[in-house]
Amino acid sequence: MLSIAGINELTERVFREESGRIIASLIRRFNNFDLAEDAMQDALITGLDRWPKDGEPDNPGAWITTTASRKAIDRLRRDKVGAEKQEYMARSQTRDDDDFDKIPDLDESAVGDDRLRLIFTCCHPVLSSEAQIALTLRTLCSLTTPEIARAFLIPESTLAQRLVRAKRKIQDAGIPYKVPSDDMLPERLSADLGVIYLIFNEGYSATAGDTLTRRPLCVEAIRLARALHELIPGEPEVIGLLALMLLHDSCQDTRTDDNGDLILLESQDRNLWDQTEIDEGLALIEQALSLRNPGPYQIQAAIAARHAEAKRA
């Protein structure tokens, strides 16, 4: 039997840590951002109602995904144009699978990742860069509208409108939910990298709340950068960004004390820095710089590398 507080905490955790993955798989299945968000909300509410009686499921994230899929189908059935949408959904699913087979020489785990597809959709050139970033943070990283508005230093209402317009544009333009083809890949990257770094920054230094960091966002950003690196190896700025984030992440555990209070760089215990992450970051930035095509992420990573190697601030 779970207490109400326990249930709230569990739901909060599932939402924070897994909603990006859940939303991404729902969007792939239903090809509709709003439907995916609504269905996940429905499933979370159902969880709040059922879990106190039935107990915590073995895998709450999977439970929410399955429940949300059912809720989405219910919504489609209820919808007057449900039949039409289901037909469209079935069509786009087939098309997507066809395209999937055509992508050559790509790592299965990377291409098969719903979140990676979603990042390319959210960062599609038909959207402004502000809309790209806002949409990715909202859908993949489950930041709330007020949180994103603060990160952009703009009013909440402006951001809300931006999100609505962006989603409508994706729907209207029929933007496919997939990783772009090889020839399109390089030019689509720059927006992706910007978005991934913003996600990392929100995790490294949370905009609001009572914790300094939101570590799952950092983990998420590093994971996305790794997936991109696997998908297109040898891209200097991708390697640079991955190195930069690993080097910053290596000192995460020493940035706060046991009470969660902030410890400045000059007072941090460098023995506690994550040497595995530092080694990987240093090797990556060396590899990136040897390609002799520097960019902003590589330069920042090179600076971070000097800090990581130094004995003191």
Place this chain on the structure above:
Amino acid sequence: MHEGPKIGLQLVENLGKKNELDAYYLFHATKADLLRRMGDSHNAETSYHQAISLSENVRETEFLRMRLKEVSNHRLVH
């Protein structure tokens, strides 16, 4: 820190010339820290107040309040 806080403050103030960073708490927090290191407690206090009013992270606000208290005490003593 290589060339001292005064050079740092000039660089930071240059970045803020177009007022684009007025609502960015770290801009004020950075200024406050450099002013504190220069021993300009009076102006450091003003910048800490601005940073605190713009920051919404509890841990960061707590840290900034602690620093504000330090510079205020310093100003009262001297």
